[in-house]
Amino acid sequence: xxxxxxxxxxxxxxEGQNVTLSCEQNLNHDAMYWYRQDPGQGLRLxxxxxxxxDFQKGDIAEGYSxxxxxxxxxxxxxxxxxxxxxxxxxxxxxxDPGQGLHQPQHFGDxxxxxxx
Amino acid sequence: xxxxxxxxxALSVPEGENLVLNCSFTDSAIYNLQWFRQDPGKGLTSLxxxxxxxxxxxxxxxxxxxxxxxxxxxxYIAASQPGDSATYLCAVRSGGTSYGKLTFGQGTILTVHx
Numbered sequence: 601x602x603x604x605x606x607x608x609x610x611x612x613x614x615e616g617q618n619v620t621l622s623c624e625q626n627l628n629h630d631a632m633y634w635y636r637q638d639p640g641q642g643l644r645l646x647x648x649x650x651x652x653x654d655f656q657k658g659d660i661a662e663g664y665s666x667x668x669x670x671x672x673x674x675x676x677x678x679x680x681x682x683x684x685x686x687x688x689x690x691x692x693x694x695x696d697p698g699q700g701l702h703q704p705q706h707f708g709d710x711x712x713x714x715x716x
Numbered sequence: 717x718x719x720x721x722x723x724x725x726a727l728s729v730p731e732g733e734n735l736v737l738n739c740s741f742t743d744s745a746i747y748n749l750q751w752f753r754q755d756p757g758k759g760l761t762s763l764x765x766x767x768x769x770x771x772x773x774x775x776x777x778x779x780x781x782x783x784x785x786x787x788x789x790x791x792y793i794a795a796s797q798p799g800d801s802a803t804y805l806c807a808v809r810s811g812g813t814s815y816g817k818l819t820f821g822q823g824t825i826l827t828v829h830x
Contacts, residue, residue, distance in 0.1 A: 604759075642720065642805065642820030643760075658817075690759055697809075702748050702767050705818065707759035 602627045604708035606691050611713045613678065613685060621676045621711045623691035630696040632674035633705065636660060637688040646689075649674055650696055678713060688712050718743045718810045722821035729796055729828055737791040737824045739806035747809040749789050751780050754803045754823070763804075764791070796828045 604625045613619045625632065631650050635643040645658030649668040663682025668674055674693075678685045689711045695703040719742045729735050739749070748767045752760040764773045764780040766789070772781040779792040793800060803825050807818040 606759075640822060642822050643807075643818075644820075645817060648817075692760075702765060704750060704762045704765050706762070707752075709759045710757070712757070 604691055604693055604706060606689075606708035606711050608711060609709070611711055612716050613713060614716050616680045618677055618679050619713070621678070621689055621691075621713070623674045623676065623708060624672055625674075625691075625693045625706075625708075626672060627693055627706060628671075629693035629706075630671070631694045632668070633692040633694075634658075634664075634666065634674070634676045635690045635692065637690060637710075643690060646676065650698070686714050718746075718808060718819040720806060720808055720819050720821040722804075722806060722824050724824060725822065726825040727827070729826075731796060731798060731828055731830050733796050733828075734792070734794050735796055735826070737793070737804050737806075737826070739789040739791070739821055741787045741789075741808045741819070743810060744784050744787050745810065746784065749780075749782055749806060749808045750818070751778075751789075751791050752805045752807065754805060756802075760805065793826075796826075798828050798830055800828050801826055 607622045633648045634646040637643050644660050646664050647666045649655035655666050655668050665677045691708045692705040694705045721740050723738045750765045751763045754760050766773045766782040777794040782789045803823045805823045807820045
């Protein structure tokens with residue numbers, strides 16, 4: 601089955617620690633996205649990538665970093681500089697919007713990050 | 717800056733009722749609007765996508781309408797069932813960008829009780 605796999609489902613971070621969230625897709629999508637979801641708020645864009653080896657900051661990129669070395673993978677690192685990392689993190693992918701603006705985004709099942 | 721608001725924040729209805737969820741956005745220069753469903757602890761599932769040139773889209777018991785000029789969309793659910801219980805989010809893809817940035821509303825938590 602084609603889809604997006606996020607791991608782990610739950611993650612705990614200690615003070616001063618960097619943690620990496622995994623996102624893998626087998627939909628052959630060019631574009632991938634990371635969102636953060638907090639209670640009572642909509643999803644907010646952290647980073648996005650339209651093509652391998654290229655990525656751009658979203659609305660709330662501070663304290664986060666990404667890489668896009670392979671088309672299938674878009675890992676997100678939550679660094680110690682992110683002072684309030686507790687949230688639900690969602691990864692999404694889509695056909696390159698440049699090839700058609702009406703391509704829906706497909707989402708993984710998320711990773712819930714908490715602070716120890 | 718695009719802002720998306722969903723009303724009500726929560727809704728509880730008995731099984732079998734027809735219901736309407738509302739979504740409003742501040743900048744009418746959009747490419748499309750998308751409705752999603754989110755089950756607890758899960759990701760988002762796309763329900764309907766309405767292009768800016770369209771007025772409505774239908775899928776089974778779901779009907780979504782779009783009035784771009786007034787900045788409003790509604791999601792109509794007919795003959796609601798307990799399995800419809802979830803959070804429903806709307807998102808707009810705004811004009812002026814090429815990467816498909818979506819701006820999300822806060823969501824409406826729907827509970828359908830037997």
